[in-house]
Amino acid sequence: MLSIEGLRVEVEGKEILKGLDLEVNAGEVHAIMGPNGSGKSTLAHVLAGREGYQISGGKLRYLGLDLQELEIEERAHAGIFLAMQYPVELPGVNNMIFLREALNAIRRARGEPEIDALGFMKQVRDKARELNLDEKLLKRSVNAGFSGGEKKRNEVLQMAMLAPKLAILDETDSGLDIDALRIVADGVNLLRSPERALILVTHYQRLLDYIQPDRVHVLAAGRIVRSGGRELALELEEKGYGWLSEEAAA
């Protein structure tokens, strides 16, 4: 589904990703771990098409498309979703209406009819309940005045409603207490399906207690320095990232 080869990315003249390779197939869940500043969010943003990143080398292919040819919203229409590390506030923009407009924009781009308004409302309410997200937040402005945990759950709600093919969750677990973490993990697990791939970007392994990844990768110094199964996450938990960074530098 997603194939990244030798990806090199610069930000303001500084090379952040230095030849990154990653293959993700439909139905798989991948975890990308790594120390702060290693380039995890950079990778997530580049996949979503954010401006300000200079791609100086490598290939990005998704469902047979060259991702670099697609605009941000075209990638969204093609099924890429990014749950952001820092969800942004949109004052005055109603949360529920925002979500409906987004869903309809995607449906229109795919030549599908717009969603029935009542059906949509019911679906959002049900999902919000599953995520233990206060219904009042649906009526408020997008993320405005939400707590950290509420913002993250709102991201997962959007993800559930937009039903992407490739979902990237950038540190969706950070800032959540254990109950919220479990709720978010349940929400994510419900989305696992043979047609869908998930990339979990995380700093801690504890998320992986609740969401079992197929593959774990360690990103350090701009490259995937180690890939393995779930046991790699546990090893990291034990030893920290230091030994890997040293290895990468060597």
Place this chain on the structure above:
Amino acid sequence: MASPDAGVDRLIQAEYQQGFVTDIESDTLPPGLDEDVIRAISLRKQEPDWMLQKRLEAYRRWLLMSEPQWASLHHPPIDFQAISYFSSPKKGEGPKSLDEVDPELLATYEKLGIPLDEQKALAGVAVDAVFDSVSVATTFRQTLAEAGVIFCAMSEAVREYPELIQRYLGSVVPPQDNFFAALNGAVFSDGTFVYVPKGVRCPMELSTYFRINEANTGQFERTLIVAEEGSQVSYLEGCTAPMRDENQLHAAVVELVALDDATIKYSTVQNWYPGDSQGRGGIYNFVTKRGDCRGARSRISWTQVETGSAITWKYPSCILRGRDSVGEFYSVALTKGRQQADTGTKMIHIGENTRSTIVSKGISAMEGSNAYRGLVRIAGKAENARNHTQCDSLLIGDRCAAHTFPYIEVKNPTAQVEHEATTSKVSEDQLFYCRQRGLSQEDAVSMIINGFCKEVFKELPMEFAVEAQKLLAVSLEGAVG
């Protein structure tokens, strides 16, 4: 030494001595302004003598005044002698067909979904087809007549309702008020008169749209609305479609009078032609709008959405004279390209327990420049007066500008005056977020802008609010890069 005032009075009282030569048959008066021109206008309109005298008085005041320089606006000097002050529309003038009209203007009409005939009329192309609205207007007038509401052209009112006009016209904005008000008082071409009798709740929203076929004299409009005791009226002015006009200078005056327990709600969507991308051909809009809350517990509310004109100079104000009276001002002003707006309000608290609310939203894009200028004055006798001002600016890009000039004068220690101001930018983070969820850049911007303006839009009548949202979206197309 004679005081300057004595000079003014002498001039005003001076009888007009010179001959009267203008050919009243011509459709357009030659450029220039003098007493002959004013007499010609008055004669054309078959006005009674008292109206002519009012005009001349205003003209003599105007001669002694000079154009205000304090606003944050820049434009080449206006040559008031180069303007023609009366022209009835002539066939064959202006564009012959839509092919001759600025294609960008036409594209805007398309996007707003305006029917072809109306497009032609708005663009100034001669049309033979009569508007649907004319027949609508007839039914409309009947319903109003049954309720006793007067809603007619100002020139008709001058002839038909002289007592009301003599009593109220100029009672809120006298000619000596300011340069443009004096000019308007001298040469006003037409406008609207509304009178709502005691205890009557006007059965429908009054809209100038229904008078569009009469409204081609918009250059120096004069509007007067009088709401008698306990009455209520909501008036909508303007139209979301950008109107082209050969007249570059517009100087309208609007006067509102609310007596005891009366409510007047005045909503405007102003979308005059802003000029081409270089700002050429755009309209200069210098408007004086003032409401007088003359009665106890009266209420006047101004809501405006300003997206057009090259230059906007406009401060709808409320004089809160009656005790417990309420003044409100809700405004969205958008400037882009080379547009400049200097707009705001004045809330003059005179009566006890008077309250006012100001919500101003300024949006600047491209090289647009937007200034909020607001005055809150609490007079010495205004016990327990309260004002709340919220003044927000939103910038799109980094070549535009926003300025806020709040003036607060408090002469009574019991007053409570609050002023909040914010400036924000449509951030790259917000746009990325929206687009990542599938929205186009343009939809994202329009969503963020509508969010920003929400408090104002909710004050507009429903249909107008929907149009205003669409208008902002269309106006901003291409403004975000």
